[in-house]
Amino acid sequence: MHVILPDGKQLDLPQGATALDAARAIGPRLAQDALAATVGGELTDLMTPLPDGAQISLITKKNPGDAAPLFRHSLGHALSQAVGEFYRARGYPAEAVKRGVGPAIDNGFYQDFDLPEPLKEEDLPEIEALMRDIIGRGLDIQRQDVGKAAALAQFGYDPYKVELISALPDDEPVTFYTQGDYVDLCRGPHFPNTGRLPTSFKLMSTSGAYWRGNEKNPILQRVYGVAFATQKELDGYLHALEEAKRRDHRKLGRELELFTIDPLVGKGLPLWLPNGTVLREELTAFLKxxxxxxGYQGVITPNIGNLDLYRTSGHYPYYSESQFNPIEVDEEQYMLKPMNCPHHVRIYGSKPRSYRDLPVRLAEFGTVYRYEQSGELNGLTRVRGFTQDDAHIFCRPDQLKKEFLDVLDLTVLVLGTFGMTDVRFRVGVREPGSDKYVGDEANWTLAEQQIIEAVEEVGLPYTVEPGDAAFYGPKLDFVVKDVLGREWQLGTIQVDYNLPERFDISYVGEDGQDHRPVMIHRAPFGSVERFTGILIEHYGGDFPLWLAPRQVMVIPIADRHNAYAEALREELHAAGLRAEVDDSSNRMQAKVRTAELGKIPVMLIVGDQEQEARQVSVRERGSEGHRERKGVAFDDLKAELLERYKSRA
Structure with a gap:
């Protein structure tokens, strides 16, 4: 047999050779440094036999991060072995520890266990130490293929392994991986030796998990870990986790009194508090x-609709599982509105349209309702009732590209206003062979082509994602990276030839004949709730002046300055700025601290000198720390703040 090396050269090897054999054939130093390999672009280990004619590339200790899924998987086995040793040290037999699955995941690994007594969080450091000891032993990790009967005999004590093995075909070999006295059923791939594993890992938490994700099955204990090629990467990740906790929108939502979710009102139904309502209204005013x-026109539609409306649109048959059950009213069936678009189609169809009337751009901040399982609800980012910044453009086919580009420009402007400039663009198209899509094949092909042409025309980098289209049309999604490096799918633009067809809407063309308009669905925010939740975390609650629910706090140094402080507040309020006075009995430094905790962007400190000269001392929060200015003329400052507010700087 032979394999092809990255430089195109052919390397002859004996039948059944592995990537390690290939490394040895090239040179002993490479064999010593090799950690893993790619075979035909797929990551594999050094112990798995290579197919004849494969293109291979070896991964060495110079670039261990390229083999991250392998070392994370092998660390999962080290965890599993360590847990076994932990319980044996407490007098339990090896068979007392039973194991579910333990894959590598993004940034780390986990392992599911059925244990004689549950692990506690305080046990994790000891297990972590055992893992490091296993790494220090330098145990060879060996791959072995056995028959199904031998595999069942090996793991007869473990019902989870028996279930997995029993489901395999009788003629298919079963793969074991062994390190020291630890043996596990596993497809692999793995590192060649525990001594080659990075020590930059940390066990993070434990949780319950149903066996195979089925709530009818036993609950196992899942132990999570994170792992990286270097300590610097691990430290960076752990720092980002702490920063994410500090920025958690649920935590900041409580502290800044932005929103609450009341169980008496219902799960997934946020109540916007006064501060949060200000934030929400600033967002909607900006987009309006x-x-x-x-040239958009505002419309308002009801929160329920006749079930036949959603049957006609296709939302009910295609998304019925994510919608609330229909409601019987006067022998008719109604449903909580899951989408705004069918309502907007009916508004378009409420009167005859000429080609001269198009495009028609209908916009609504419309509240919709979706059924989300309780376990998936999360603050503002996953709710059951939310408001979409929805708009639907009805245009002639010759207007489509221009309208699409205008929406693209609007969405980029919206995201850029909030400092969300690290964006990737994802074109969602049909999945070949799938029956989940509706409409004419030619229209689908045309819509997909027009989206790609528009994106290419403005030179945006994009990826094409088969299967990511809506059931009625392809779309362009905006995937935004926040300040913590997390990706969020926010705005979306969809091209739709199908809903106009399903609702039989038209316009009269220059030829006097009826023609079918094309429809664009767009939502730069996606939903106000989710966008706000992401925005809270993106800013860490430190909103720019124009967005901040509480913009200015006037802080009198002593009681004799209260009247002056109140007069300044009234002037700021009359000018349209959100200003307050802290006239509490606290000392000035305590008042400053209170304003800091409230993340108020501007503090105006006033004492005798400021009062005599109609001045203020200014202290501002910002991404680069605090900026302080003394002896600032109040009228100049008011004009400055108003300019910053109106310009949304």
């Missing part, structure tokens, strides 16, 4: 201004 400049 942009829409007005671009």
């Amino acid at each position: 201004e942009q829409q007005f400049r671009r």
Whole structure:
């Protein structure tokens, strides 16, 4: 047999050779440094036999991060072995520890256990130490193929392994991986030796997990770990986790009094508190201004609709599992509105349209309702009732590209306003052979082509994702990276030839004949709730002046300055700025601290000198620390703050 090396050279090897054999054939130093390999672009270990004619590339200790899924998987086995030793040291037999699955995952690994007594969080450091000891032993990790009967005999004590083995075909070999006295059923791949594993890992937590994800099965104990090629990467990840906790929108939502979720109102139904309502209204006002400049017309639609409306659109048959059950009203069936688009189609169809009337751009901050399972609800980012910044553009086919580009420009502007400039663009198209899509094949092909042409015309980098389209049309999603490096799918633009067909809407063309309009669905925010939750975490609650629910705190140094402070507050309020006075009995430094905790962007400190000269001392929060200015003329400062507010700087 032979394999092809990265430089195109052919390397002859004996039948059944592994990547390690290939490394040895090239040179002993490479064999010593090799950690893993790619075979035909797929990551594999050094112990798995190579197919004849495969293109291979070896991964060495110079670039261990390229083999991260392998070392994370092998660390999962080290965890499993360590847990076995932990319980044996407490007098339990080896068979007392039973194991579910233990794959590598993004940034780490986990292992499921059925244990004689549960692990506690305080046990994790001891197990982590045992893992490091296993790494220090330098145990060879060996691959072995056995028959099904031998595999069942090996793991007869473990019902989870027996279930997995029994499901395999009788004529298919079963793969074991062994390190020291630890043997596990596993497809692999793995590192060649525990001594080659990185020590930059940490066990993070334990949780319950149903065996095979089925709630009818036993609950196992899952232990999570994170692992990276270097300590610097691990430290960076752990720092990002702590920062994410500090920025958690649920935590900040409580502290800043933005929203609450009341169990008496219902799960997944947020209540916007006064501060959060200000934030929400600033967001909607900003987008409404942009829409007005671009010729959108506002509409309002009801929160329920006749079930036949959603049958006609296709939302009910295609998404019925994510919708609330229909409601019987006067022998008719109604449903909580899951989408705004069918309502907007009916508004378009409420009167005859000419080609001269198009495009028609209908916009609504419309509240919709979706059924989400309780375990999936999460603050504002996963709710059951939310408001979409929805708009639907009805245009002629010759207008489609221009309208699409205008929406693309609007969405990029919206995201850029909030400092979300690290964006990747994802074109969602049909999955070949799938029956989940509706509409004419030619229209689908045309819509997909037009989206790609528009994106290429403005030079945006994009990926094409088969199967990511909506059931009625392809789309362009905006995947945004926040300040913590996390990705969020926010805005979306969809091209739709199908809903106009399903609702039989038209316009009269220059030829006097009826023609079918094309429909664009767009939502730069996606939903106000989810966007706000992401925005809270993106800013860490430190909103820019124009967004901050509480913009200015006037802080009198002593009681004799309260009247002056109140007069300044009234002037700021009359000018349209959100200003307050802290006239509590606290000392000035305590008042500053209170304003800091409230993340108020601007603090105006006033004492005798400021009062005499109609001045203020200014202390501002910012991403680069605090900026302080003394002896600032109040009228100049008011004009400055108003300019920053109106310009949304």
